[in-house]
Amino acid sequence: MKLSNNTLAILSNFSKINDNIYIRTGNVIRTISNSENISAYATVEETFEDEFAIYELSQFLRGLRLYENPEIEIFSDKGYVLIKQGTHTIKYFLTDPDLVKAPENRNMRLPSQDVCFQMRAEHFDKLMKASNVFGLSDFTVLGEKGKIVLQVRNKSDPTSNQASIIVGETDENFELNFDKNNLLMIEGSYDVVISRQMAAQFTNQDFELTYFVGLSSDSTFNS
Numbered sequence: 001m002k003l004s005n006n007t008l009a010i011l012s013n014f015s016k017i018n019d020n021i022y023i024r025t026g027n028v029i030r031t032i033s034n035s036e037n038i039s040a041y042a043t044v045e046e047t048f049e050d051e052f053a054i055y056e057l058s059q060f061l062r063g064l065r066l067y068e069n070p071e072i073e074i075f076s077d078k079g080y081v082l083i084k085q086g087t088h089t090i091k092y093f094l095t096d097p098d099l100v101k102a103p104e105n106r107n108m109r110l111p112s113q114d115v116c117f118q119m120r121a122e123h124f125d126k127l128m129k130a131s132n133v134f135g136l137s138d139f140t141v142l143g144e145k146g147k148i149v150l151q152v153r154n155k156s157d158p159t160s161n162q163a164s165i166i167v168g169e170t171d172e173n174f175e176l177n178f179d180k181n182n183l184l185m186i187e188g189s190y191d192v193v194i195s196r197q198m199a200a201q202f203t204n205q206d207f208e209l210t211y212f213v214g215l216s217s218d219s220t221f222n223s
Contacts, residue, residue, distance in 0.1 A: 017033050017184055020053065023048050052097075055099060081094060111199075113194075114196045136152045136163075140177050143170045150167055173222045177216035186204070188205065188207070199212060
């Protein structure tokens with residue numbers, strides 16, 4: 001089996017959410033953070049015929065990148081994967097599935113859909129760059145004066161620098177806060193849905209890739 005570039009990119013992204021992963025049979029891969037406030041799933045091009053667990057996904061991916069066009073052969077019953085190219089072979093040992101954090105084998109659904117907007121790739125990129133330039137830790141979705149506004153700031157400091165982008169309209173007032181470090185989505189544009197039950201869904205517009213991220217507890221939603 002050869003893993004496509006898209007699948008490799010998704011696995012690399014998932015390793016930032018949790019560096020261990022449990023791959024089930026089929027063509028859907030899933031991950032969840034140890035704190036369970038970030039989860040994601042993606043439909044990929046490959047179909048896995050065996051279930052297996054990797055304890056250090058980032059290390060496994062670095063092993064694949066040692067070669068330009070590697071193939072993998074999975075021996076889950078023997079507890080290892082072979083990474084092969086030509087005469088070169090790496091024998092990479094798997095881990096016990098009980099030792100990794102694995103999400104349930106089902107697609108999550110938000111309990112309600114209260115705020116909806118599109119977040120273009122360039123908008124998110126600009127805001128994240130601004131947060132790095134100005135040392136801002138919080139990402140906020142604001143509903144104010146009829147507009148949906150994305151904003152980066154330090155919410156504990158009323159005098160902190162801020163960067164904002166208007167992304168939609170609303171007739172409600174809300175302040176929905178995220179820890180910037182929890183927004184680990186792969187680069188791209190997203191359809192965003194937020195529930196007043198303190199959870200958000202980010203669905204990639206180009207791939208079958210969805211993230212769920214918990215909001216900070218100080219978020220407020222006032223109709």
